[in-house]
Amino acid sequence: xxxxxxxxxxxxxxxxxxxxxxxxxxxxxxxxxxxxxxxxxxxxxxxxxxxxxxxxxxxxxxxxxxxxxxxxxxxxxxxxxxxxxxxxxxxxxxxxxxxxxxxxxxxxxxxxxxxxxxxxxxxxxxxxxxxxxxxxxxxxxxxxxxxxxxxxxxxxxxxxxxxxxxxxxxxxxxxxxxxxxxxxxxxxxxxxxxxxxxxxxxxxxxxxxxxxxxxxxxxxxxxxxxxxxxxxxxxxxxxxxxxxxxxxxxxxxxxxxxxxxxxxxxxxxxxxxxxxxxxxxxxxxxxxxxxxxxxxxxxxx
Numbered sequence: 001x002x003x004x005x006x007x008x009x010x011x012x013x014x015x016x017x018x019x020x021x022x023x024x025x026x027x028x029x030x031x032x033x034x035x036x037x038x039x040x041x042x043x044x045x046x047x048x049x050x051x052x053x054x055x056x057x058x059x060x061x062x063x064x065x066x067x068x069x070x071x072x073x074x075x076x077x078x079x080x081x082x083x084x085x086x087x088x089x090x091x092x093x094x095x096x097x098x099x100x101x102x103x104x105x106x107x108x109x110x111x112x113x114x115x116x117x118x119x120x121x122x123x124x125x126x127x128x129x130x131x132x133x134x135x136x137x138x139x140x141x142x143x144x145x146x147x148x149x150x151x152x153x154x155x156x157x158x159x160x161x162x163x164x165x166x167x168x169x170x171x172x173x174x175x176x177x178x179x180x181x182x183x184x185x186x187x188x189x190x191x192x193x194x195x196x197x198x199x200x201x202x203x204x205x206x207x208x209x210x211x212x213x214x215x216x217x218x219x220x221x222x223x224x225x226x227x228x229x230x231x232x233x234x235x236x237x238x239x240x241x242x243x244x245x246x247x248x249x250x251x252x253x254x255x256x257x258x259x260x261x262x263x264x265x266x267x268x269x270x271x272x273x274x275x276x277x278x279x280x281x282x283x284x285x286x287x288x289x290x291x292x293x294x295x296x297x298x299x300x301x
Contacts, residue, residue, distance in 0.1 A: 017046060028053040039093045040075050043068040060096050087237050106217045112192035120156050125198055127160045127206035128174055129167040134271045135208045135228045143177035144279045150180035153290050160194055161186035203289050212236045223285050227273035242285050246276035
């Protein structure tokens with residue numbers, strides 16, 4: 001299926017994940033066109049098996065350090081390895097094509113909005129769940145932050161998230177623990193509507209998941225909660241100063257290793273890593289957004 005991207009130079013070929021040889025054969029028929037370049041920006045067995053079907057002279061993939069599942073067997077060029085943020089890693093694909101990336105327009109083109117949801121005039125967004133439960137914070141901690149924001153700033157919260165059952169369950173647990181106003185939109189928005197909700201929020205609080213980057217693109221301050229993976233790799237790109245990163249501590253305490261020496265791929269697959277993020281950490285960061293210190297240069301005697 002071809003799908004309009006909302007961008008004049010992009011066309012999406014949308015397909016379900018192949019699960020059988022028949023699926024791959026059908027996909028191959030849809031990829032009969034010849035292309036100048038293939039950017040192999042996904043390294044997984046399922047994706048790697050698709051790359052030979054794409055007719056392109058240049059097939060650019062990851063270096064061997066980052067090319068999972070033998071991806072280098074299916075490409076003929078590789079980007080260089082550096083310890084850097086995923087955004088900068090993906091920019092290296094553009095650099096291979098001679099494209100400069102210093103001045104990028106991060107704003108998303110919105111073809112849908114959030115008007116149907118009757119949002120409060122002022123609010124903040126909580127996206128409680130990551131793609132995996134181990135990366136998500138705890139319902140009781142979220143509830144404390146929600147109550148604090150309403151009692152101190154009179155700022156209600158809007159919950160966002162996907163349609164997965166554990167996301168809905170976590171949102172329900174959070175809602176059951178608070179007495180202040182909560183608008184629960186978990187599983188109720190399209191990606192475009194989610195971007196619109198985030199664009200109008202005072203700030204977004206979220207663990208390591210996609211909405212952090214959507215908020216980042218919409219210039220909404222993001223308080224990222226990281227411990228399973230390093231925020232230097234996947235944190236909100238423009239808001240590292242607001243990010244709470246307990247990954248180094250998790251590596252030391254739960255893996256018993258030196259965080260400086262662990263491999264690039266290291267993850268702390270233990271939800272107790274997220275327990276290292278404390279409620280007071282979050283409240284302090286929120287205060288920097290809601291209670292900015294006056295500029296002493298403007299002080300008068």
